[in-house]
Amino acid sequence: MILAAINDLKSSIKEGVALYWVANYCYQQGDLERAHHYISEARAAAAFFNARQRLVQMAPLSSLIDGQKIALAESQRQHARTYAWAAALLTSLVLSFACLSYVQLRRLRKAGALLAASNHELHENNDKLLLLNTKQQQLNQQLRELSQGLNEANHLKEEYIGYYFNNTARYIDKLESLKKKLSTMLTTKQVATAQRLVEEIDIKSGRTNLFKGFDTVFVQLFPNFVPEFNALFTEADRIHLAETQLLNTELRIFALIRLGITDSEQISRILGYSIHTVYAYKTRVKNRSFLPNEAFEARVLAIQAY
DSSP: OOHHHHHHTTTTTOOHHHHHHHHHHHHHHOOOHHHHHHHHHHHHHHTTTOHHHHHHHHHHHHHHHHHHHHHHHHHHHHHHHHHHHHHHHHHHHHHHHHHHHHHHHHHHHHHHHHHHHHHHHHHHHHHHHHHHHHHHHHHHHHHHHHHHHHHHHHHHHHHHHHHHHHHHHHHHHHHHHHHHHHHHHHHHOHHHHHHHHEEEEEEEHHHHHHHHHHHHHHOOOOTTTTHHTTTTTTTGGGGOOTTTOOOOHHHHHHHHHHTTOHHHHHHHHTTOOOOOHHHHHHHHHHHHSSHHHHHHHHHHHHHOOO
C-alpha cells in the first residue's frame, strides 16, 4: 500500500485509494498525525475527480481520524488550561508568599529596630548601673574608712582616758599629800620648812614624766608612727632617736596632731612651749619633707594605729 501510494504520487495519479489504506494503517498504529495528513490527501484526490462513492467510502475513517484529532486537540487544550490554571495558582501562591515575605520582612525590620533600641537602652541602663555600682562601692569604702576611723578614735579615747584618769589621780594624790603637809607646817608656823618643800617641787621633772607616759601610750597605739613619719623625708633629713627615746619634741607635736589636736595654741599649752615655738617646729619639719607643706599633715593623719 505504501509503495502503491508512492507510485501514485510519482506518476501523478490522484486516485487516493492507496493513501486511504495508508491512512487507515497509520490510524490503526496510532500515528494520528500521519493518518490525518494521508486521509486529507486522499479526500482531496477524490474530490478532484468528483468520486462521490470514494468520498462516502472514506467518510467513516475520516470521521474517526478527525474525531480523534479534535479529541486530541481538545485534550491538549484541556491540558493547556490545566497548566494555565496551575501556573496561575502557582503565580498566586508565589505572589502571596512574596507579599507575606515582604510583610514579615517589614515586621522583622521593625522588630529589629525595636530590639536595637531596646539593646541601646539596655546598654545605657547597664552603664548607669555600673556607675551607680561604682559610686556605691566608693560610698562603701568611705563608710568602711569612716567606721575604721571611728573604731580607732574610740580605741584611742579609751586608752588615753584610762591613761589620763590614772595620771590625774596620781597628781591629785600628790597635791592632797602636799596640801596636808603645807597645812600642818603653816599651822605649826614652820614657814621655812614649808618654803623648802615648795622649792623641792620639780615642775620640769613632772612634765618630763608626763611626756614619758604620753610617749609610751602613743607608741603602743601607733607602733609604726616613727618609721612611717621618717618615710616622709630623705635619709639625710630623717629623725634619729636615742635608744632611751620614744619620741622627741618634733615627733610629739605631730603625734598630738595625729590624735586630732591640730590647734597650735592647744599644743603649746600641753607641751609647755610658746605658740611661736610650736609654729617654728612645725614649719621646720614640713620644710625638710619632700611632700608639699599643704599635704604633709594629711599624710601624718593617714598613719594607722595598730
